[in-house]
Amino acid sequence: MPQGLKAPRALALALVLLLSALLVACGAYSRDIDAVKQSNVPTGIVNEELAKQFAGARGKIDWSAEQPEKYKDNxxxxxxxxxxxxxxxxxxxREVVLEWIRNRQTDKIDMERVLVDGQEQGMMGGALQLLLLQLD
Structure with missing residues (x-):
């Protein structure tokens, strides 16, 4: 094989491996996100529907997941x-951030916190603040 073809092949292989690793990383939390979306803890309303209600017709929702620093030992x-x-x-x-924790071992899901425009809300204050957002 000519020397000139080895470098592009190696680069293409490295690119394929990098893309594969990124796809695996993105899918690592897909089950967690799906479980939280389908849960109705703590409001009694399915969480995905709750997020859609807050987004309204003009809003956008981005779902993500990560290993939290707070629970790094588990x-x-x-x-x-x-x-x-x-x-x-x-x-x-306005920016609303809803956070839940999911325990993969016990399959339990719980609301962790609510932020409205970067300010953490207590559960009652957060509920009231979110209700007021609906009125806007």
């Missing part, structure tokens, strides 16, 4: 986040 606990960019009727832009 690899079974995963933090799942719904980042909601909401645009109200008045044009006001």
């Amino acid at each position: 690899e079974n606990i995963v933090l799942v986040r719904a980042k909601i960019d909401r645009v109200g009727r008045s044009g006001a832009k």
Whole structure:
């Protein structure tokens, strides 16, 4: 094989391996995200529907998951986040972040925290703040 063809082949192989690793990493938390989306803890409303309600017709939802620093000693606990960019009727832009933890071992899911425009909300305050967002 000519020397000139070895470098592009090696580069192509490295690119394929890198893309494969990225796809595996993206899929590592897909089950956790799906489980949280389908859960109705703690509101009684399916979490995916809850996020859609807050996003409204003009909003956008980004789901992600990660190993939380807070629970770094337990690899079974995963933090799942719904980042909601909401645009109200008045044009006001708000950011709502809903976070849940999922324990892969016990299959339990619980709300971890709610942030509205970067400010952490208590459960009651968060519920009220989210209700007020619906009125905008």
